Amino acid sequence: MSPSSRRAPQGARRRGPAVTLLLLLATSLFAVLALSGTAQAADGDRTVVGTLRNSADDNAPVPGVTVDVETSDGGQYTAESNEEGRFEVAVPASDTGTLTVSLDTDTLPDGVDLREGAPDTLRPTGSLSTVTANFALGPDDRQVSTKWDQVPQLLYNGLLFGIVLSLGALGLSMVFGTTGLTNFAHGELVTFGAVMTYMGNRVFGLPIMVSVLLAVVLSAGFGWLNDKGLWAPLRRRGTGLIAMMIVSIGLQFLLRNLYQYFTGGRALTYREYVTPAGQDAFGLFTYTTRDVVIILVSLLTLIAVTLALQFTRLGRATRAVSDNPALAASTGINVNRVITTVWIFGAALAGLGGAFLGFSQSVTYQLGAQVLLLIFAATCVGGLGSIWGAMLGSIIIGLFVETSTLLIPSELKYAGAMILLIIVLLFRPQGLLGRAQRIG
Amino acid sequence: MIDAFTGALHDGFGYVAISYCLAAIGLNIQFGYSGLLNFGQAAFLAIGGYIMGAAIATSGIPTIPAMLIAILFAVALALILGVPTLRLRADYLAIVTIAAAEILRLVFGTSFREYFRGKDGVTGFADGFRGLNPLPEYDGFFLTYSRNELWTIIVGWIVVILICVLVWALMRSPWGRVLRGIREDEDAVRSLGKNVYGYKMQALVLGGVIGCIGGFIGAFGAASVQADTFNLDFTFIALTMLILGGAARVLGPVVGAILFWAVLSFLGSILSDLSANPTVAQFMNADQASNVRLMLVGLVLMLLMIYRPQGIFGDRKEIALDAR
Amino acid sequence: MPADTSPTPATGATSMSASTPSSPATGSTGTTRSVADQGRADLQGLATEPGVKKKDPIVVATDVRRTFGGLTAVDVEHVEIQRGVITALIGPNGAGKTTFFNLLTGFDQPDSGSWTFNGTSLKGKSAYKVARLGMVRTFQLTKVLSKLTVLENMRMGATGQRGERFWAGALPFLWKSQEQEITARARELLGRFKLDAKESDFAGSLSGGQRKLLEMARALMVGPELVMLDEPMAGVNPALKQSLLGHVKSLREEGMSVLFVEHDMDMVRDISDWVIVMAQGKVIAEGPPRSIMTDQRVIDAYLGAHHDTDISELEHVVTAEHQQPKEETA
Known part of the structure; x- marks a missing residue:
């Protein structure tokens, strides 16, 4: 099945595409962020x-x-x-x-x-x-640990990173599954979550938990706006998938620079839990309560999403649309409503992932762009369009990125993930859990 | 205002524009004519700049052989990318090329420091090229270009013209017809006894080599190469130019590159002038002006793809991209 | 609706196939019998058994099996296709006809089995090599090259073009004369298919029926020995149907062999010399069109497809009175 041959069902050409709504989207984002911009100047030391x-x-x-x-x-x-x-x-x-x-x-x-x-x-x-700024006082008594002593720590770090990554990967995979769109602007949904959390936490001074929750809600709205304002009208026009992919590249450019407009080049940090104290786990690795909370919340979210896909009406409809949009439409499923829902949840998940990444990597305008390729790698390794594949792929990529530093310089750890991606595509193009495609 | 116009002309015809223009010509062969999604074109330019630069600066190889070595590397990269992916669905090539471009960028920026000099990048390789400069010595600027810049862009534009003639000749030949056929429906072309895989590979290699030559021009113009130049955005900007000028047209990428850099430069001047105004500066300082400019790039790419996928001068009937 | 009234230029054909050296039509002038007559004679008196041996087969397939996941799409024990005649491949929806087409032409690879064309094994051969050997197919959903003109579509069909090589492409003097020959041949075919007025239009602007015609004409540019048509009548308006039928018949008169998949039983009856019936991936019956239409196995296969009956039962129990609900396979 060539990418352009698969199109979302066409409806009547009701509205001129996108652009008015897109501008609306941009201005609303401007307004929200402008608020943060001004407030931040007052706040900023x-x-x-x-x-x-x-x-x-x-x-x-x-x-x-x-x-x-x-x-x-x-x-x-x-x-x-x-x-x-x-x-x-x-x-x-x-x-x-x-x-x-x-x-x-x-x-x-x-x-x-x-x-x-x-x-x-x-x-x-x-x-x-x-x-x-750290000054070293007293003699150097650091114990030089061997490479292999780091393994438990790296596995833990990789698992943490992978689980957060899977929040982003799930949304990308669901959108791809239902619409066939390879969304290059998905990373910007991740950044959106982080920026909104920062705003709630730093600008409006809300507690971090509330800020994260708020960011997730706003992300869901942002996802809805993405679909209603841009992608749904493009689907109605019958825009080809490759054309839509290029449109998403343009959107990525637009949003990333919009974020930078407000955040500048700086790396912003939340007010709380930026550098929590580490706790020792069985002498094997160090963990922090913050990260444990992140892991638990992420896991619960992922479980909730999979259960919902499995057992709710809407979830089953989503899987039906992923399987075969035309068939799903003919059985009376409202395909466009399913897609909008997928966008809302996909963006909310990505926003949550972004909010969490903001803790460990700090909030920058290119937070999402940096993880986008890893998210792509995760979904491709796991199998594009497959829910379990997206999660499995993310965990594998997370573990791989962290543990590969045992063998290769840490500056190259993302390159390692890219090599893993290429290797998987070579030997199993459909990904680990993807289905082989029937030709003809 | 005069500055904005001369700046636009300067940038529209400068070596950066030429470098991007060659990248876009390569993409045109791959994407415009053959429908191949190479999102890692930056890697081919990086190879052009880095391999040639390191060969000259570190290994002391003369300029021309160094260029040939770099072209061999570019061919090898195209083969490595193409062999596994060209039999698969179109989007696999896109993902694999992006991944490869990122790998190369990271490797050039951090590894083999004795050759690629890490973050500093490679310098000290342009003397041989500049030594060939036949232009009379002059101080300051002629047509806004310094003597070395002018030499680079004269050579660059001659190269662009030669490559355009080659592309023109190829695309009206039966060879080009097969490529366009593959873009429309590769199974149909296969059913007529054409080795589709082989043609795709040729297109990938040719486009990559042209990109590599673009890497030479960029490297000579700046007399240095830095890994971070060749990020994902590089390819996306080249793609924007291609769509701006019109894909699957010989002069599309050329028109696109000139127009893109001229308009970008013009906008940059206007916006930064604006940001110098204290009232405006409250909303938009100089850095933010640059962001606004790049936001417009994204917006233009979206609008073009939605409303004029045939490019600004293209004929709707002939559009190569099925965008509607 | 006698097919004989179709506007078939009975003669003009030979000149076209004469220029393609691989076509057996060139030999037909020397012998007393045309390839088509010989082929039809060869079919006389053959047993109407699935997998029956033909006297002069052009394609022989044995044990060709293709599964998708757990579903067996094609499982052909043995089938032969006679040279010089029109063979129809029919069967209910999902019988595996198109998949079998894809397997024969190299567009898909089977899990196991062997198949030959003119005695050459095609196992593992890619689609373009199969086409070059002289086995050219069309597609169920027409594949015209929309953004190329009709004439360019035709030119693309010609094989052995010097200008299709990269280095030669840039040097027009190497291929210009050959291109003129190809163009002349393409124009002649277009004229025959009544598409000459459209030659500089984009192929994408043609109607569905015209696309079918173009695809068939383009396939002839390759110079095939065996033309494989996947549902040539699908989506073609009745007016054009007669002319298409005529064209298919004229292929036979020129010495080419034809294998086509079709649902239109009138067409099958009118033009085919031999019919092969597939159901659930297997060849269940073969024979001349008149007898096959009344074959109980065939009727049951078609009915069975609508009544969810297990086809393997039908093969043995011809007079199946009770119909057992079969398992859901899809």
């Missing part, structure tokens, strides 16, 4: 944080040490470490240049020295609203 601990004294905190920060335009700011060894220096967010953070070694208590060879001045890069 950049904070340089760090904790001073002395390795010579069982990592005891070192209080009363002066840390100076100089901004690129010459502004001077200073702070002193508290009883927990923690220091926080606030600098205006208006200055986005490089910061120079220096430790006043004269203020170090007796018996506490800077580690040999360690710098007393740092120029932390990155445009996070929270900048971390």
